[in-house]
Amino acid sequence: MHKLLNINLCGVEFKNPIIAASGTFGYGLEYSNFIDLNRLGGISVKGISLNEVKGNPMPRIMETSAGMLNAIGLQNVGVEKFVKDKLPLLRRYNTKIIVNFWGKTLDEYIEVAKILDREDVDMLEMNISCPNIKEGGIAFGTDPKMTYDVVYNCKKVMNSKPLVVKLSPNVTNIKIFGKVAEEAGADAISAINTLLGMAININTRRPFLSNVTGGLSGPAIKPVAVRMVYELYKTINIPIIGIGGIMDYRDVVEFYLAGASAVQVGTANFVNPEIPLKIIDDLESYCLKNSIENISDIKGKVITN
Amino acid sequence: MKGIVLKNIKLNDKYYHMIINSKEFCLKVSAGQFFMIQPKEFDYIYDPLLRRPFGVCDIDDNKENFSLLYMVVGKGTKLLTTIREGVEIDFSQPIGNSFTILKNKKVAIVGGGIGIAPLFFLAKELKKNSCDVTIYFGGQSSEDIVFTDEFSKYSDRLVITTNDGSVGIKGFVTKPFEDDIENFDFVYSCGPKKMLEAVSKISVEHSKPVEVSLDERMACGLGACLGCIVYVREGGDVVQKRCCVEGPIFDGSKVLWESVCR
Ligand SMILES: Cc1cc2nc3c(=O)[nH]c(=O)nc-3n(C[C@H](O)[C@H](O)[C@H](O)COP(=O)(O)O)c2cc1C
Ligand code: FES
Numbered sequence: 238m239h240k241l242l243n244i245n246l247c248g249v250e251f252k253n254p255i256i257a258a259s260g261t262f263g264y265g266l267e268y269s270n271f272i273d274l275n276r277l278g279g280i281s282v283k284g285i286s287l288n289e290v291k292g293n294p295m296p297r298i299m300e301t302s303a304g305m306l307n308a309i310g311l312q313n314v315g316v317e318k319f320v321k322d323k324l325p326l327l328r329r330y331n332t333k334i335i336v337n338f339w340g341k342t343l344d345e346y347i348e349v350a351k352i353l354d355r356e357d358v359d360m361l362e363m364n365i366s367c368p369n370i371k372e373g374g375i376a377f378g379t380d381p382k383m384t385y386d387v388v389y390n391c392k393k394v395m396n397s398k399p400l401v402v403k404l405s406p407n408v409t410n411i412k413i414f415g416k417v418a419e420e421a422g423a424d425a426i427s428a429i430n431t432l433l434g435m436a437i438n439i440n441t442r443r444p445f446l447s448n449v450t451g452g453l454s455g456p457a458i459k460p461v462a463v464r465m466v467y468e469l470y471k472t473i474n475i476p477i478i479g480i481g482g483i484m485d486y487r488d489v490v491e492f493y494l495a496g497a498s499a500v501q502v503g504t505a506n507f508v509n510p511e512i513p514l515k516i517i518d519d520l521e522s523y524c525l526k527n528s529i530e531n532i533s534d535i536k537g538k539v540i541t542n
Numbered sequence: 543m544k545g546i547v548l549k550n551i552k553l554n555d556k557y558y559h560m561i562i563n564s565k566e567f568c569l570k571v572s573a574g575q576f577f578m579i580q581p582k583e584f585d586y587i588y589d590p591l592l593r594r595p596f597g598v599c600d601i602d603d604n605k606e607n608f609s610l611l612y613m614v615v616g617k618g619t620k621l622l623t624t625i626r627e628g629v630e631i632d633f634s635q636p637i638g639n640s641f642t643i644l645k646n647k648k649v650a651i652v653g654g655g656i657g658i659a660p661l662f663f664l665a666k667e668l669k670k671n672s673c674d675v676t677i678y679f680g681g682q683s684s685e686d687i688v689f690t691d692e693f694s695k696y697s698d699r700l701v702i703t704t705n706d707g708s709v710g711i712k713g714f715v716t717k718p719f720e721d722d723i724e725n726f727d728f729v730y731s732c733g734p735k736k737m738l739e740a741v742s743k744i745s746v747e748h749s750k751p752v753e754v755s756l757d758e759r760m761a762c763g764l765g766a767c768l769g770c771i772v773y774v775r776e777g778g779d780v781v782q783k784r785c786c787v788e789g790p791i792f793d794g795s796k797v798l799w800e801s802v803c804r
Contacts, residue, residue, distance in 0.1 A: 263766035267787075271635075271764060283768075291782065296803045298761050298769035300618075303588040305761060312768050456588040484588065507592055507762040509585070509632065 241524040242517065242532050244278075246476055246499055247399035247424040249359050251333055253278040253520070254532060255489070255513050258480055258503030259337035259362065259403075260284060260309065261454075264323040265330070271510040276517060279333035281501060282323070284364050285353070286338065287345045289315035299436050299445040304455030304482070305504060306434050308448035311339060311367055316349050320356050333359040335401065339367060343387055346377070350391040354398050361398050363391060363423075366405030366430035367452070378405035378430075381417045388421035399424040401478065404465075406458075407433045411465045412472040419473045426469060427478035427501065429462045455504040456482040463495045470496020470537050484512065486519035493532060494539040543567055547629050548607060550622075553688050557656070558623055559599075561609045567636065568605040571598050573664040574641035574755060574791045578763040579610070579633040581618040583625050590618045595760050595786070597660030597732070598636065611659040611688070637763055638790045641753055643667050647727040648674045651697075652719050652741050654733025655686050660755055661732055662689065665696040674698050676722065680715025680737070684708040716740045723748045731755070731794065735802050742794030752794035758785040758803055773801040 242253035256279040265280040292312030299306045327334060336358045340346035353361055365378035365387060377383045392400055402418040404411060406429040415426050431452025436445045462481025469477050479497030483489060484505050492500050505512040524532055545564030552558055578593035596610040612619055641664050649668055653661045658679055668675050676699040681687050683706045694700050701718050702710030711718060723744060731741040732755035745752035758770040765787035772785045774796045783789060
């Protein structure tokens with residue numbers, strides 16, 4: 238039965254292609270009282286940096302039509318505390334661990350990649366696409382030369398773990414960035430991170446977020462994400478993890494048809510922590526009903542002619 | 543968790559009262575805790591998207607039904623009013639810490655507007671523990687003053703104020719509270735930020751312990767998104783707390799009020 242959803246991503250065996258998206262799932266442990274973490278294909282933890290980061294001032298979140306804006310500012314405990322305090326607890330669950338990471342400078346990216354590569358994690362996911370911090374982050378994801386450098390240099394210091402590069406949708410042509418990341422040695426691409434957005438309180442005439450702008454996520458961004466996965470699939474040969482607005486199994490199927498090899502579920506975890514588990518069950522039923530032997534069989538099978 | 547909506551009634555143009563049946567929830571919850579509820583009957587509606595946090599207003603004596611009192615302010619609460627009685631609705635477990643329930647003490651409860659909701663449950667618990675309870679209940683106008691019969695039942699004194707003087711004493715609720723403060727051992731408060739800040743300041747000036755319930759905007763309600771941070775003093779430091787899982791109840795003397803959003 239489980240064979241229906243088994244996938245292999247860059248040599249790592251996932252029991253199903255449903256992964257919790259970075260920043261929406263804490264360090265995984267926060268959810269352990271609400272759902273059985275063992276059922277998830279994988280967990281991408283909150284973006285880790287070299288040193289602890291306290292994040293942006295409040296307010297940090299605002300709901301918008303069929304989505305939300307956030308400007309958390311990559312708050313995290315830092316790589317050392319993560320490895321010491323969080324990772325051992327998370328490892329007790331039978332699910333793949335993807336560590337999302339970022340740096341303020343090229344050197345910080347390299348340093349964190351080097352440290353995490355030696356630890357007991359399954360994959361690294363480089364975040365070059367957070368729109369909510371001033372230094373680093375998105376600058377690496379919106380300039381192809383910087384993208385190449387950061388991916389190439391991190392890959393060079395990594396010996397054992399696959400490197401996923403998470404792309405920003407805040408560019409005019411995402412294909413360029415997918416291509417550059419692939420050439421620099423990325424093992425897979427994840428797309429997309431949040432879309433830069435803004436909301437204004439008409440009574441106070443001030444932005445709702447202290448950071449003025451924030452990243453838009455949720456069902457509102459799904460069509461943009463599907464289009465970008467579709468464009469990437471036509472351009473590159475490494476696997477793509479589809480992210481953006483996934484709420485149910487239909488959305489997952491849509492990402493697969495566009496060319497995704499796995500997906501991440503983000504904002505939906507806030508809406509109801511049980512959504513990823515329901516997606517897994519429904520996706521299995523969908524495969525059975527449609528005589529699909531393995532979910533990978535429909536990858537890229539959108540009909541456009 | 544899931545439960546059947548038994549009642550969803552309009553109290554006046556501003557306030558609604560919803561009663562939900564769930565023994566599982568009632569057995570777990572304590573005064574001051576809140577929960578997240580999907581503000582719509584159907585989960586395939588994506589706008590509004592997120593669940594909304596509400597304080598638990600009341601639990602019936604059989605511990606079978608719990609209630610929330612809500613003010614219609616936006617899309618989410620407007621949709622909440624359309625949920626029909628008899629419908630099964632999805633909500634979270636009780637979340638967060640709770641008020642300290644004292645025994646045989648003289649306590650003040652200060653509530654402003656919709657902030658009164660979790661204080662009803664609190665008053666009931668304090669009365670059960672033989673406290674002498676004085677409730678100060680303030681609002682903009684008479685519309686904000688609801689459940690007065692029930693509040694009288696679970697308090698020894700009920701002081702009502704309105705800004706426009708339409709019922710009770712005209713003015714801010716903090717005034718009569720400050721006049722009486724020397725009578726109390728402990729202060730509890732929930733309501734708008736400005737009121738909580740004033741209540742905390744008055745309490746600190748008179749060396750009275752004060753617990754406040756904060757109501758930050760929330761996305762996940764389970765400690766993962768870091769969207770609900772409150773800054774508090776701890777030892778000599780200022781530390782970050784997640785309002786949802788490390789709150790919503792805070793020591794009012796420790797909160798950095800300039801960091802609180804609402
Ligand atoms: C509150 C919040 C925090 C996030 N933090 C991170 C992060 O630390 N690193 C990262 O790569 N993406 C982060 N993201 C982006 C998500 O992982 C995901 O790419 C995006 O939200 C789109 O997916 P969704 O529509 O399913 O939420 C965050 C998103 C949200 C809503
Ligand atoms: S609401 Fe998400 S951490 Fe508190």
